[in-house]
Amino acid sequence: MTQTFLDVVQRNNLLAGFGIIGAVIWLSYLISNHFTRGRIHGSAIAIFIGLVLAWIGGVRTGGERGLADVPVFGGIALLGGAMLRDFAIIATSFGVDPGEMKKAGLSGTVSLLVGVVGSFVVGATVAWSFGYSDAVSMTTIGAGAATFIVGPVTGAAIGASSELIALSIAAGLVKSIVVMIGTPFIARFIGLNNPQTAMVYGGLMGTTSGVAGGLAATDPKLVPYGAMTATFYTGLGCLLGPSVLFLTVRALVGG
Amino acid sequence: MVIYGVALLAFCTIVGLYVGDLLGILIGVEANVGGVGFAMLMVIFGSNWLMRRGGIAQPTVQGVAFWNAIYIPIVVAMAAQQNVAAALSGGLAAILAGLLAVLACAAVIPTIDRLSHKDDGLSHKERGVARRVELTP
Numbered sequence: 001m002t003q004t005f006l007d008v009v010q011r012n013n014l015l016a017g018f019g020i021i022g023a024v025i026w027l028s029y030l031i032s033n034h035f036t037r038g039r040i041h042g043s044a045i046a047i048f049i050g051l052v053l054a055w056i057g058g059v060r061t062g063g064e065r066g067l068a069d070v071p072v073f074g075g076i077a078l079l080g081g082a083m084l085r086d087f088a089i090i091a092t093s094f095g096v097d098p099g100e101m102k103k104a105g106l107s108g109t110v111s112l113l114v115g116v117v118g119s120f121v122v123g124a125t126v127a128w129s130f131g132y133s134d135a136v137s138m139t140t141i142g143a144g145a146a147t148f149i150v151g152p153v154t155g156a157a158i159g160a161s162s163e164l165i166a167l168s169i170a171a172g173l174v175k176s177i178v179v180m181i182g183t184p185f186i187a188r189f190i191g192l193n194n195p196q197t198a199m200v201y202g203g204l205m206g207t208t209s210g211v212a213g214g215l216a217a218t219d220p221k222l223v224p225y226g227a228m229t230a231t232f233y234t235g236l237g238c239l240l241g242p243s244v245l246f247l248t249v250r251a252l253v254g255g
Numbered sequence: 256m257v258i259y260g261v262a263l264l265a266f267c268t269i270v271g272l273y274v275g276d277l278l279g280i281l282i283g284v285e286a287n288v289g290g291v292g293f294a295m296l297m298v299i300f301g302s303n304w305l306m307r308r309g310g311i312a313q314p315t316v317q318g319v320a321f322w323n324a325i326y327i328p329i330v331v332a333m334a335a336q337q338n339v340a341a342a343l344s345g346g347l348a349a350i351l352a353g354l355l356a357v358l359a360c361a362a363v364i365p366t367i368d369r370l371s372h373k374d375d376g377l378s379h380k381e382r383g384v385a386r387r388v389e390l391t392p
Contacts, residue, residue, distance in 0.1 A: 021328045021335075043327045050334030058340030068336040080332025086291050088329045090268050091322035093295035094302050101299070107370040114363060119356035126355060130348040141348070145356040153285050170345020173338055174353025180334060182357065190364040200368050204360040208291070209337070213330045220327065224299075228292050235279060235288030 009072050017075030024049050044184045044217035051177060089212055093224040097195075101228065104196040108229045111203030116237045119145045119206070120245055123171055128253075135250040136160050142249070143241040144168025145175060147207045149234050154241030176210035183214025192218060195225040202226030206233030260318020267297040 009016045028049060029042035036045075054066025063069030068077035078084070123145025124138040132138060140160040144151025144167065151168030154160075160168075183192070183201075191197050202211045202225065211230040215222045268291075275290020282288065305311050342349070 017332060018328075021332050024331055024335075025328060043331070046327070046331045047334045050331045051337060051339050053335045054337045055339035055343070057335075058338060064338045064341065066336040066339060073335075076332050076335050080329055080334070080336050084329050085333050086272065086294075087264065087268050088322050088326040089291055090271070090294045090298055091264055091319050092326055093298045094264075094316075094319045094323060095306075096295075096299045098299055098303060107367050110370060111364075111367050114367060115360055118360050118363065122356045122359045123352040126348060126352040132348070141352055144349070145352040149286060166341075167345055167349050169338075170342050170349035171352040171356075173342035174345065174350050175356055176353075177337065177339065177342060178354050178357045186361050190361055191368065192364070197364065197368050200364055204364060204367070205357065209330075209333055213334055216327050216330050223326065224295060228295050231275075231292035231295075232289040235275070235282075235284060235286050238279075238284035238286040239282055239288075 013075030017079040089227045100195040104199040108199040111200040115204035139246045140164045140168045144171035146237040148172025150237035153238045157242035176207040179210030180213035184218045187218045198222035198225035199229045203229035257314045257318040260315040267294045
């Protein structure tokens with residue numbers, strides 16, 4: 001009986017995904033209303049529960065896709081995968097006022113540059129202080145602090161070892177998770193309550209999944225603005241990482 | 256028809272991602288450069304253009320509105336398939352690199368924000384209020 005049920009669930013895994021995520025969100029709003037009196041947004045709690053489930057799934061299966069590696073929960077991979085994520089982010093831009101986008105044009109562009117270079121410098125400095133003091137290591141880990149795509153792309157281009165690339169992916173994942181969880185908490189201190197600041201935020205943080213989750217948990221109306229700039233970040237990082245940034249680091253530390 | 260909204264959205268998504276891939280190849284990086292952003296621009300300007308030309312049929316809007324509303328559940332599903340275990344096993348160097356990068360960038364937001372805001376003379380609080388009024392039709 002149980003086996004038959006699990007078979008049905010696995011055959012219809014996307015539907016099971018809707019059910020599971022629905023239950024997680026229901027539970028999250030229950031927690032939000034009853035234990036935090038609505039002070040912590042239900043979607044912030046839901047994202048946190050999602051990350052905890054991903055951690056449990058990753059530890060239990062040893063896979064790379066969190067909960068989605070547990071066969072019964074395979075539908076999560078499709079529901080939360082890149083295809084539907086991009087599709088839904090793009091749907092949020094329907095009816096957005098183009099004027100708001102134009103107003104943040106200059107600061108949005110500056111935020112992209114500062115975001116990539118700033119994260120890189122911080123990441124490379126942390127790498128150096130942990131003894132990764134050669135140019136390739138510092139660049140790869142610094143690029144990982146930009147996003148978990150910039151890290152491996154840069155590392156592969158400059159000949160980093162697979163251990164370094166794994167480390168840079170880990171740095172990028174930590175960043176994305178910190179942004180998802182932390183955004184609602186820092187929003188008040190940085191004035192993140194309007195479209196223009198959301199565009200600057202997206203440009204500075206860059207991690208599409210982090211910004212998408214973090215803004216959803218802060219104010220869903222800000223999502224299209226943050227996502228708009230964040231989407232250019234990874235491309236810029238992949239462009240600067242193996243070129244200008246690597247050459248600069250090599251000039252500074254040698255070899 | 257509801258499918259018109261969904262189909263238009265799918266069309267914009269695929270065209271945008273295609274442009275992003277092409278741009279990536281053009282500048283020689285192995286990544287999609289702004290694909291989602293281009294698709295969003297198409298949707299923003301497209302929907303504004305259609306609305307000016309006499310509006311969009313309600314069922315078509317519903318086709319887009321569903322995906323807009325399902326966005327947060329999708330983000331939760333996305334969170335549930337992150338490689339959290341790998342992030343935590345990266346050790347202190349990876350955790351500090353990711354965490355400090357976020358804090359450093361968050362700290363400069365008010366400064367960069369001022370580049371665009373300097374002319375409107377509103378405080379953050381006032382802009383938040385102004386925006387909310389705008390969004391309520």
